[in-house]
Amino acid sequence: MRSSRLVKALATATALAGITTGSLAASGTAIAVTPERSQSAASVPASATEVVNLGLSTSQAKRVQLWLAYDWGYTGALDGLLGTASWQAMQRLLRHYGYTDAIDGIVGPKTVKALQQFLRNNGFYSGAIDGIAGSGTKAAFAAFANTLPMD
Incomplete structure (x- = not known):
């Protein structure tokens, strides 16, 4: 028993x-x-349908989307959610300045490195160009977004 x-x-x-x-x-x-x-999670590539705001608030992400719509061919919703179409437009910008070749809308280490280079060259980032979207990268991206007009 x-x-x-x-x-x-x-x-x-x-x-x-x-x-x-x-x-x-x-x-x-x-x-x-x-x-x-x-x-x-910052070093894992996002899927093609994932929203990746990299620490931006919705209003900061909307500023980025407005800027991308005005200058870089973004035609998606201005919803403050950085998805595939937003990142494809960002990658067009990054490619234009020679930071990346990929335009796939996926926020992987190469896209993060390119964003870090862009942010450094524009005076927003001073950390390592390592492809990891850590707190310094996120803070620099937010500072950059805050310089963009709301409309």
Whole structure:
């Protein structure tokens, strides 16, 4: 009796552990713990449909979209959400100035490096050109956005 309770308790605990680690199939006889990836979200490329404001508020992102619409071919909504079309326009600007070749709307390390170079050359950024959108890059992007007119 006691051993069947113990077996049930162990089976239940193992099943719960399997569920919480995402695999009920692996919850049978042993639990394998996989290390979490410690990759920063800032260094992971965004998918083509993801909104990536890089720390900008909605109003700051709208300023960027207005500027991109006026000068860089952005035709999307002025909604303060920097999605694929916004980043394609930003990449057109970055390409024009020789910072990047890609115009895919994905904010990966190459786009972030190009943005960092643009921000540095315009006096907003003094950090490393490393492709990681850390706090310095985000602050510089926000400072730049604040210089753009609202309409």
